[in-house]
Amino acid sequence: MDVVSFWTLAWTSDDPVAVRQVLAPDAEIEWNLDAPVDDEELVQVQHRIAAFADTVTVVGQTRADDGAALVYELTAPFGTARMVEFLTVGGGRITEVRQVYDVTATDRFFPGLYEN
Numbered sequence: 046m047d048v049v050s051f052w053t054l055a056w057t058s059d060d061p062v063a064v065r066q067v068l069a070p071d072a073e074i075e076w077n078l079d080a081p082v083d084d085e086e087l088v089q090v091q092h093r094i095a096a097f098a099d100t101v102t103v104v105g106q107t108r109a110d111d112g113a114a115l116v117y118e119l120t121a122p123f124g125t126a127r128m129v130e131f132l133t134v135g136g137g138r139i140t141e142v143r144q145v146y147d148v149t150a151t152d153r154f155f156p157g158l159y160e161n
Contacts, residue, residue, distance in 0.1 A: 048134045049113045053103060059095035061088050069138040076144040078151075080159040087142065090159055094119055097155060111135065119155065126150035 046054075048067060055063035065088065074082050078090075095101060098119050104127075105116035112133040119126045126147045133141035151158060 048137060048139065049108065049115075049132055052132065052139055053115065056091040057095055057101040059092055061092055064088055064091065067139055068142075069136070069140045072139055073141045075142070077146055077148060078144075078159045086159075087144075093158055094155065097121060097158075112141070119151075121154040124150065124154040126154050 052064070052067050054060075055067060065084075068084060068088075070084075072084060074084060074087050076082050076087075080086060098121055100118070100120045102118045102120070103115050104118050107114045112131070115130045115132070117128045117130065119128060127150070128147070129145045131141070131143040131145075132139055
């Protein structure tokens with residue numbers, strides 16, 4: 046299994062140990078949520094999504110040798126939000142994560158997702 050597939054399976058199946066295994070310790074992480082982001086907050090938010098969502102589905106992807114762009118549908122009990130994730134891979138690990146959320150839908154269907 047390649048690094049991107051392993052990453053996607055790890056976080057969507059709520060396996061933070063596997064997420065940390067593939068995430069480089071010095072990975073650069075950015076997102077468009079209001080909360081500041083570091084690796085710990087990223088893992089916590091991914092856990093909340095995986096635990097709360099009915100399904101998390103990759104509905105689109107573009108792959109390259111050094112990473113991927115993925116489009117996810119996050120289906121919650123009351124609706125669906127989308128998130129786009131840009132991953133960079135180096136040395137067999139995820140070295141950069143950029144996530145862009147549909148913030149309006151995320152706030153509506155995943156209330157309190159990124160509150161500390």
